[in-house]
Amino acid sequence: MTPNPLNAAEVKLLYEEHGPALAAYGCCCGLDFAAADDVVQQVFLKLLEGRVAMPEKPLAYLYRAVRNTSLNRRRDFRHEVEIHEEDSWLVKQDGNPEEALAVQAALGDLPEEQRETVFLRVWSGMTLQEIAVVLEIPMNTVASRYRYALDKLRERLQPARNARGEYAGPRKR
Amino acid sequence: MQDHENDDLEQYLREFQPRSIRRLVVPNQAALPSRARVEDPWLRALTMAAMVVLAGSFALWYGARQTGTPPESAAIQGTRPGEMRPARRISTVALTKLALEDSEAFDALLAGESQTMFPGMQGSRSALRVLAKP
Numbered sequence: 650m651t652p653n654p655l656n657a658a659e660v661k662l663l664y665e666e667h668g669p670a671l672a673a674y675g676c677c678c679g680l681d682f683a684a685a686d687d688v689v690q691q692v693f694l695k696l697l698e699g700r701v702a703m704p705e706k707p708l709a710y711l712y713r714a715v716r717n718t719s720l721n722r723r724r725d726f727r728h729e730v731e732i733h734e735e736d737s738w739l740v741k742q743d744g745n746p747e748e749a750l751a752v753q754a755a756l757g758d759l760p761e762e763q764r765e766t767v768f769l770r771v772w773s774g775m776t777l778q779e780i781a782v783v784l785e786i787p788m789n790t791v792a793s794r795y796r797y798a799l800d801k802l803r804e805r806l807q808p809a810r811n812a813r814g815e816y817a818g819p820r821k822r
Numbered sequence: 823m824q825d826h827e828n829d830d831l832e833q834y835l836r837e838f839q840p841r842s843i844r845r846l847v848v849p850n851q852a853a854l855p856s857r858a859r860v861e862d863p864w865l866r867a868l869t870m871a872a873m874v875v876l877a878g879s880f881a882l883w884y885g886a887r888q889t890g891t892p893p894e895s896a897a898i899q900g901t902r903p904g905e906m907r908p909a910r911r912i913s914t915v916a917l918t919k920l921a922l923e924d925s926e927a928f929d930a931l932l933a934g935e936s937q938t939m940f941p942g943m944q945g946s947r948s949a950l951r952v953l954a955k956p
Binding site for chain 2: 657660661664665668669670672673682686689690693694697698737738739740741742744749752767770771772799802803806810
């Protein structure tokens with residue numbers, strides 16, 4: 650049975666709930682924030698026009714659509730895309746903007762496949778199984794990518810966390 | 823131990839939120855393609871019902887039109903020997919009835935039909951001339 654397309658109110662609700670995270674995910678896929686914003690609009694516009702039927706797992710579909718569209722856009726405009734350091738897609742309420750940029754930079758230093766795995770786990774709240782569905786890879790691969798990514802991030806973000814007095818380095822075993 | 827450190831790091835990362843994006847630009851309802859607008863199941867059911875009624879009405883009209891045509895036997899009865907008519911389909915029942923009631927007219931009809939259906943046998947250069955009655 651083909652699932653019904655969503656009505657405009659349902660699409661708007663999805664957009665408000667997941668739009669910012671989807672745009673940030675587009676940034677993880679190598680776009681600047683404005684381009685990622687455009688990509689998310691494009692994906693949701695297709696839903697509004699009824700050009701795609703929403704599958705059973707809408708979130709997995711949305712992330713996959715944003716990923717594919719971002720990669721296509723990056724390929725089509727590869728000579729024009731230039732991501733500026735200050736183009737932030739992460740913010741912290743009442744926090745130091747430089748700290749957000751430091752986290753963003755640490756994520757940016759990760760290989761792309763590790764970066765998107767961390768993003769989907771931390772900011773989209775997906776399980777490793779759900780991430781495997783979005784990225785269309787085995788779950789063991791997702792788990793190892795995530796582990797490697799966290800190791801690198803821990804090392805990279807240690808100074809920033811130390812400065813907050815939150816993190817005292819790896820515990821002794 | 824490693825899990826605890828991972829949890830700490832995840833918690834730290836979750837303090838940061840994705841930046842908000844612009845509002846979704848919802849196009850005017852009239853600008854959306856009809857496929858997106860006609861999603862009401864009742865409307866779809868009504869459309870289907872209307873199509874079924876239309877098809878039924880056409881079938882009834884067509885059937886009534888067919889029964890209104892004159893019977894073949896009447897046309898056959900009016901046939902004269904030697905009369906040339908365009909080839910047409912004649913039912914076996916009508917032919918049998920004609921053969922029983924008027925054998926002369928039946929022969930004439932078959933002769934007439936054969937001239938429209940079979941190759942000529944009368945011509946001097948016809949390959950079938952030997953079969954023709956003198």
